[in-house]
Amino acid sequence: MKKLTINDSTTSWQLADKIREISGENINTCMQCGTCSAVCPMFQQSGSPPRLVMALAQLGLEDQLADQRIYKVCASCLYCGVRCPRGIDVPRVMEALRQITLRQNIDMIHPAQIPEADMRELPTIALVAAFRKLTA
Amino acid sequence: MATSYYPGCTLKTKARNLEVAALESASVLGLELVELPRWNCCGAVYSLADDNLLNLLAPVRVLIRALEQGNDKLVTICSMCYNTLARANRMMREDLEKRHTINGFMDEEPDYAGEIQVVHYLDFLRDELGWAELRKRVTNPLQGLKVAPYYGCTLTRPYEISLDPRPEAPTIMSDFLEALGATPTDFPHSTTCCGSYQVLADPQSALASAENVLGSAISSSADILALSCPLCEYNLGLRQRDLPTDIPTIFFSQLLAMALGLGADLCHFELNQVNTRKLLRERDFPLP
Amino acid sequence: MANDTDSRDKVQDSPQLPKIPIFIMGKRYMVPEELTIMKAMEYAGYQFIRGCGCRMGVCGACGTVYRKPGDYKIRVGLACQTVVEPEMYLTQLPFYPANRASYDLAGAQGSAEEIHAAYPEVFRCVSCNACTKICPAEVSVMDYIAAIKRGDLELASELSFECIQCGLCVSRCMAELPQYHIAQMARRFVGAKLTPKAGHLREQVRNIAEGRYKDLMDQLESASKDSLIELYKARQWEPAKEGEDWTPDDHRGLLS
Numbered sequence: 163m164k165k166l167t168i169n170d171s172t173t174s175w176q177l178a179d180k181i182r183e184i185s186g187e188n189i190n191t192c193m194q195c196g197t198c199s200a201v202c203p204m205f206q207q208s209g210s211p212p213r214l215v216m217a218l219a220q221l222g223l224e225d226q227l228a229d230q231r232i233y234k235v236c237a238s239c240l241y242c243g244v245r246c247p248r249g250i251d252v253p254r255v256m257e258a259l260r261q262i263t264l265r266q267n268i269d270m271i272h273p274a275q276i277p278e279a280d281m282r283e284l285p286t287i288a289l290v291a292a293f294r295k296l297t298a
Numbered sequence: 299m300a301t302s303y304y305p306g307c308t309l310k311t312k313a314r315n316l317e318v319a320a321l322e323s324a325s326v327l328g329l330e331l332v333e334l335p336r337w338n339c340c341g342a343v344y345s346l347a348d349d350n351l352l353n354l355l356a357p358v359r360v361l362i363r364a365l366e367q368g369n370d371k372l373v374t375i376c377s378m379c380y381n382t383l384a385r386a387n388r389m390m391r392e393d394l395e396k397r398h399t400i401n402g403f404m405d406e407e408p409d410y411a412g413e414i415q416v417v418h419y420l421d422f423l424r425d426e427l428g429w430a431e432l433r434k435r436v437t438n439p440l441q442g443l444k445v446a447p448y449y450g451c452t453l454t455r456p457y458e459i460s461l462d463p464r465p466e467a468p469t470i471m472s473d474f475l476e477a478l479g480a481t482p483t484d485f486p487h488s489t490t491c492c493g494s495y496q497v498l499a500d501p502q503s504a505l506a507s508a509e510n511v512l513g514s515a516i517s518s519s520a521d522i523l524a525l526s527c528p529l530c531e532y533n534l535g536l537r538q539r540d541l542p543t544d545i546p547t548i549f550f551s552q553l554l555a556m557a558l559g560l561g562a563d564l565c566h567f568e569l570n571q572v573n574t575r576k577l578l579r580e581r582d583f584p585l586p
Numbered sequence: 587m588a589n590d591t592d593s594r595d596k597v598q599d600s601p602q603l604p605k606i607p608i609f610i611m612g613k614r615y616m617v618p619e620e621l622t623i624m625k626a627m628e629y630a631g632y633q634f635i636r637g638c639g640c641r642m643g644v645c646g647a648c649g650t651v652y653r654k655p656g657d658y659k660i661r662v663g664l665a666c667q668t669v670v671e672p673e674m675y676l677t678q679l680p681f682y683p684a685n686r687a688s689y690d691l692a693g694a695q696g697s698a699e700e701i702h703a704a705y706p707e708v709f710r711c712v713s714c715n716a717c718t719k720i721c722p723a724e725v726s727v728m729d730y731i732a733a734i735k736r737g738d739l740e741l742a743s744e745l746s747f748e749c750i751q752c753g754l755c756v757s758r759c760m761a762e763l764p765q766y767h768i769a770q771m772a773r774r775f776v777g778a779k780l781t782p783k784a785g786h787l788r789e790q791v792r793n794i795a796e797g798r799y800k801d802l803m804d805q806l807e808s809a810s811k812d813s814l815i816e817l818y819k820a821r822q823w824e825p826a827k828e829g830e831d832w833t834p835d836d837h838r839g840l841l842s
Contacts (some may be wrong), residue, residue: 285531292499
């Protein structure tokens with residue numbers, strides 16, 4: 163991981179506010195216990211812990227957040243949310259980070275590039291869900 | 299009395315086996331389900347952003363279609379449709395501000411305030427018929443079949459819309475399986491995510507999660523995994539071709555139809571995995 | 587051409603009519619009331635080399651969006667059919683750069699999956715209904731897209747049948763779907779692949795190929811102009827109110 167520098171030039175309070183606003187969650191109550199990472203089904207493969215994203219979000223560390231993959235590979239299974247001892251709906255924070263990306267018209271997947279064989283085989287709900295969560 | 303039924307897109311295409319078996323079974327059990335005459339895709343996932351109401355339009359429209367039918371209940375079979383519709387319904391019932399905005403935006407539709415109750419087929423079966431009654435109606439008990447009950451994420455989370463009053467340790471699926479004469483296994487990963495729609499974006503991570511679920515089911519010495527979601531069935535079933543595991547998967551409704559002695563042809567086993575058909579053949583369940 | 591001359595005449599005749607103000611692309615013009623938007627634009631000096639076709643409301647080439655004062659609603663019409671109203675703000679939107687997939691109809695199976703593969707963006711629809719609201723042909727666009735998503739091509743074909751391919755739905759779609767091209771693919775599949783072929787048509791085509799009507803055609807082709815006129819005048823009409831069993835007196839052209 164990159165060296166973490168916390169100063170006025172690396173933190174964006176506007177970003178932290180935006181995350182709070184879109185998610186409706188008070189991210190500052192996170193105490194970094196790591197329960198979210200422990201129950202996350204996507205953490206191990208992606209190597210990007212939701213706990214770390216919570217810390218980066220609190221400080222609005224924009225560049226560091228952009229390097230994290232977890233909110234892009236999050237499957238919205240809601241497990242971290244129901245387990246959080248501080249009552250933070252963590253999936254909503256992940257959604258806020260996705261929305262901030264999508265609202266800049268940045269796609270996280272490209273429907274036109276999905277192989278035809280996959281398009282024919284995948285259940286409709288998989289396509290609809292992925293396009294809603296990951297395309298601008 | 300007939301109850302409105304919302305199929306969802308996948309049950310009309312890839313998961314006909316889930317729908318046909320469920321509807322035929324309901325009819326045999328005297329539960330009349332009538333498909334909404336007009337409906338659209340529910341959107342499959344619920345928006346978690348506080349300021350994104352747009353993704354709520356699709357499920358709310360479906361609820362309005364149900365209201366127009368004059369029934370107070372809407373039955374779903376697909377887990378993702380259930381989850382999306384039930385959460386949208388709760389929001390329309392409880393969040394006055396969002397309700398107002400959505401009703402105002404959809405100026406071509408009648409207003410909606412959460413009048414309908416969204417229920418899943420398993421809920422419906424438990425509340426309208428009851429497990430004791432279902433047990434009596436079973437003609438071909440699934441004796442000796444060890445089934446891992448899989449809920450996935452969408453039947454129990456968020457807790458507010460859980461099918462089971464104990465979302466941390468749900469039993470509705472195992473109660474159902476017991477009523478069919480099968481033996482449910484104790485299965486710690488029964489509410490762990492299958493990888494869901496990430497199978498499109500990041501198949502490696504998604505299938506790793508699926509493998510975790512399948513491994514847990516196999517450790518519980520289950521013969522087969524029962525589920526209610528066509529996307530789970532895809533990740534845990536068909537996509538086992540990319541995984542070292544080999545356990546048959548089946549929709550809960552197919553087990554129901556089998557236990558009720560309905561013709562195997564309406565279960566559309568041709569849409570299941572090869573190993574599902576193999577297992578059923580080995581256990582002498584009639585296949586078409 | 588005849589149509590063009592005709593419309594120019596009307597534009598020239600119209601100065602006798604009282605004039606009303608309209609805004610074309612934001613600029614104010616005084617135009618005679620009772621003109622259609624298309625004729626009013628021609629009156630104002632615009633010449634159409636695109637965005638104009640049949641002038642009869644069927645070809646869909648002259649889609650126009652407009653707004654009336656004091657109303658937030660975007661309204662639509664075909665410029666050749668919609669009559670101008672005082673203070674209307676309008677612009678033509680005759681073409682929109684919609685994604686159009688190329689596919690081999692002859693080699694296709696006619697399945698919904700092929701449409702999904704050609705237009706994956708169909709699954710981005712959020713059912714906002716802006717498409718239906720803007721459709722000048724009053725097609726339930728959102729509903730036919732819903733039908734295509736769930737693989738019901740017959741329903742999609744039926745619901746989209748009145749589509750005039752104007753493309754205004756595409757202009758409003760936040761999910762960037764080319765609805766009318768998707769529906770056209772569905773209708774083609776239904777027509778070419780899913781609808782059973784008519785047996786009597788095949789039989790009649792075979793009859794023609796085998797020369798069953800050759801003598802009748804030869805007689806017509808060698809007939810004089812006067813006798814053709816006589817034949818035409820003497821032709822038998824199908825009565826307006828008659829059952830399906832009605833046949834003409836002359837049975838020579840019918841299937842046996």
